[in-house]
Amino acid sequence: MAELPNTPTIAAVTMMGIAAVAVFAVVILMFYKYSQRKRNAALMIAVAFTFWGLAALATFTGALLHLIYAPEAGDIQFSRYGINLGYAFSAMSNIFIVLFVSEVFSRYPIFRRTKKLIPILHGIFNGITIGLIVNVFIESSNAVDITEQFNPDYPLAQTVYHLALTVITLVLLLVFSARSRSQATLLWEKAGFSFIMATAITGMLIYVSFVIDLLVQDIWPSIFGSGYTWFNNLGWLFAIVMVNLAYIGFFMPNWIRNKYKKMEEAK
Numbered sequence: 001m002a003e004l005p006n007t008p009t010i011a012a013v014t015m016m017g018i019a020a021v022a023v024f025a026v027v028i029l030m031f032y033k034y035s036q037r038k039r040n041a042a043l044m045i046a047v048a049f050t051f052w053g054l055a056a057l058a059t060f061t062g063a064l065l066h067l068i069y070a071p072e073a074g075d076i077q078f079s080r081y082g083i084n085l086g087y088a089f090s091a092m093s094n095i096f097i098v099l100f101v102s103e104v105f106s107r108y109p110i111f112r113r114t115k116k117l118i119p120i121l122h123g124i125f126n127g128i129t130i131g132l133i134v135n136v137f138i139e140s141s142n143a144v145d146i147t148e149q150f151n152p153d154y155p156l157a158q159t160v161y162h163l164a165l166t167v168i169t170l171v172l173l174l175v176f177s178a179r180s181r182s183q184a185t186l187l188w189e190k191a192g193f194s195f196i197m198a199t200a201i202t203g204m205l206i207y208v209s210f211v212i213d214l215l216v217q218d219i220w221p222s223i224f225g226s227g228y229t230w231f232n233n234l235g236w237l238f239a240i241v242m243v244n245l246a247y248i249g250f251f252m253p254n255w256i257r258n259k260y261k262k263m264e265e266a267k
């Protein structure tokens with residue numbers, strides 16, 4: 001961690017802000033639906049996306065403050081704090097998504113045999129991510145070098161570790177949704193699982209876009225060296241799509257459900 005972070009572009013900050021607003025708008029709808037149904041699974045997925053919304057909000061707030069104040073060496077590097085907090089909240093989101101999977105798909109042998117062991121272990125592993133981030137914050141606050149002070153890094157190993165856990169989370173959601181879709185008999189049920197599968201795939205595309213954003217900066221520094229390429233914006237666009245797919249899949253509105261019922265009746 002010898003360099004200062006790139007200054008976010010106005011376009012990047014705008015996309016982050018739109019994504020944060022979009023996520024929380026859907027989260028409010030999720031909690032409203034939960035208040036009507038009072039089901040544990042509904043609460044788990046609403047909490048999961050609340051943490052994901054907090055991740056988007058932390059990243060947006062850090063980027064916005066960085067853009068406004070343009071900190072120099074020795075100042076608080078807001079964007080780095082925002083990104084790291086985003087990772088921490090994302091790890092919390094992972095925990096609740098897997099808890100949701102273990103609850104909704106508890107009839108499958110793997111969950112019947114292991115009970116809550118999988119979400120517990122998964123929670124511990126994601127807790128390590130949060131611990132690593134806390135350690136990075138402590139190291140940056142105690143750093144002697146002025147460039148490293150209040151400039152928490154997000155090391156490659158830490159980043160890869162979190163991304164691997166996130167992929168595992170989304171793959172579990174994708175696989176069990178696909179299995180349930182193949183066993184569903186009603187068209188609207190199949191559609192619901194399809195939307196959940198699309199949620200998982202789109203969630204992966206978010207992080208793929210962020211990784212490509214970093215890669216192109218390293219490969220073509222003369223073109224993308226200033227950071228925050230359009231791949232970063234694409235990632236936040238996927239986030240907006242993901243949360244809307246999630247709402248339809250997990251809390252299918254009546255008008256969409258009725259549409260599929262009419263399609264089935266028309267066969």
